[in-house]
Amino acid sequence: MSYIIGIDFGGMSAKAGIFKDGQFLAKKTAPTSMTDGVERTAKIMAELAKDLAEENAISFDDVVCIGIGSPGVIDSAVGEVVFWGNYDWHHVPLGPLVSSLTNKPVFVTNDANAAALGEAKYGSGKQFASSVLITLGTGVGGGVVIDGKLFEGFRSAGTEIGHSVIVKNGIPCGCGRKGCFEQYASARALVRQTREKMSLCPDSAMWEGLNSLEEAGGKTAFAAAAKGDRAAQEVVDGYIDYLAEGIADIVNILRPEAILVGGGVSNEGKRLIEPLKEAVDRKIFVSSDIVPLAVKKAELGNDAGMYGAAEYAISRL
Numbered sequence: 569m570s571y572i573i574g575i576d577f578g579g580m581s582a583k584a585g586i587f588k589d590g591q592f593l594a595k596k597t598a599p600t601s602m603t604d605g606v607e608r609t610a611k612i613m614a615e616l617a618k619d620l621a622e623e624n625a626i627s628f629d630d631v632v633c634i635g636i637g638s639p640g641v642i643d644s645a646v647g648e649v650v651f652w653g654n655y656d657w658h659h660v661p662l663g664p665l666v667s668s669l670t671n672k673p674v675f676v677t678n679d680a681n682a683a684a685l686g687e688a689k690y691g692s693g694k695q696f697a698s699s700v701l702i703t704l705g706t707g708v709g710g711g712v713v714i715d716g717k718l719f720e721g722f723r724s725a726g727t728e729i730g731h732s733v734i735v736k737n738g739i740p741c742g743c744g745r746k747g748c749f750e751q752y753a754s755a756r757a758l759v760r761q762t763r764e765k766m767s768l769c770p771d772s773a774m775w776e777g778l779n780s781l782e783e784a785g786g787k788t789a790f791a792a793a794a795k796g797d798r799a800a801q802e803v804v805d806g807y808i809d810y811l812a813e814g815i816a817d818i819v820n821i822l823r824p825e826a827i828l829v830g831g832g833v834s835n836e837g838k839r840l841i842e843p844l845k846e847a848v849d850r851k852i853f854v855s856s857d858i859v860p861l862a863v864k865k866a867e868l869g870n871d872a873g874m875y876g877a878a879e880y881a882i883s884r885l
Contacts, residue, residue, distance in 0.1 A: 571621070571630050572587045573587075573620065573621070573634045573881075574879070576637050576871075576877060578600065578639065579602070580599065581599055582598050582600050584596050585875065598616045602654065606657070617670060632885065635675050635878050636877055637678065637679040637873040637880070638677075638678065640657060640678070641725055644720060646663070647661065647676040679873050680710055681720055684828075685875075686871070686873060686875030687875075688716070688828075690868060691867040691875070692828050692864045693826055697825060698824040699824050700729075700824045700826075701830060701872075702814075704833040708729055710727065710729040711729075732817055734753075735751075735752065738751065738752070749813075749814035752814075753807070757810070759784065761806060762774065769799040772792065774789060787836075789804050790836050804843075815848050816851035820853050827862070830866030834866060
């Protein structure tokens with residue numbers, strides 16, 4: 569019997585899942601921290617993989633390889649974290665380090681790419697050959713799967729979806745440009761747009777139960793809009809229009825079969841997805857009546873990266 573382990577590595581935790589013949593069996597999580605350092609972080613992941621197998625009565629000898637989805641710019645050909653600002657990592661050979669501690673082949677890709685591959689193979693994209701995952705969180709991230717294979721770009725530095733410009737000379741972005749997609753379509757952008765509207769509309773239902781603008785969050789506008797609040801609906805409509813603008817660019821360039829929407833905002837479900845699909849259809853060059861395009865909510869949530877890391881290892885083995 570042979571097993572694959574996929575690890576979703578993040579700034580505060582590493583989550584590992586074990587798979588056999590494409591079937592998920594179990595998962596385990598361990599805390600991580602910038603203060604651990606490179607060597608200790610690699611050891612945490614190696615021990616996590618071994619403990620996961622042991623706790624599920626699986627011999628680690630039967631694990632054939634390990635996949636890791638890591639934040640940062642990744643050179644997946646050699647398993648190196650070229651740069652990750654949060655940990656101040658530069659040219660960290662994460663794959664080789666974990667491999668030396670486990671005696672297993674270890675393959676590393678970017679965490680957003682791993683999530684895209686996970687959704688494509690195991691989640692809401694599994695019925696499609698080509699899909700793009702867009703995650704709506706603090707920023708806008710995601711990844712691209714074409715004909716069943718992850719597209720990473722040269723030295724795995726591509727598919728930075730959140731940093732296409734949709735508003736020329738717009739809001740400054742941390743990347744150095746202005747008007748980036750994530751400055752208008754991330755969860756953080758939605759919160760900003762909500763608070764701006766609330767400050768102009770003191771009678772809006774968005775204020776219900778809140779004592780200050782700082783208490784407004786990503787759900788505030790959607791919840792008030794569902795009650796018929798006009799100001800809140802304007803926020804929701806504007807946000808969806810920005811989101812559709814960025815997605816239309818992606819569709820026009822790549823023309824995937826499906827756009828998969830994940831991240832916290834996607835939990836709005838049909839209230840987000842249905843009007844988003846209509847808005848995207850209005851903006852794309854070839855309508856979905858001519859060339860079908862699905863717009864779906866991602867299914868795997870925070871487990872997508874773990875699934876995708878395992879699948880990535882299988883594809884590289």
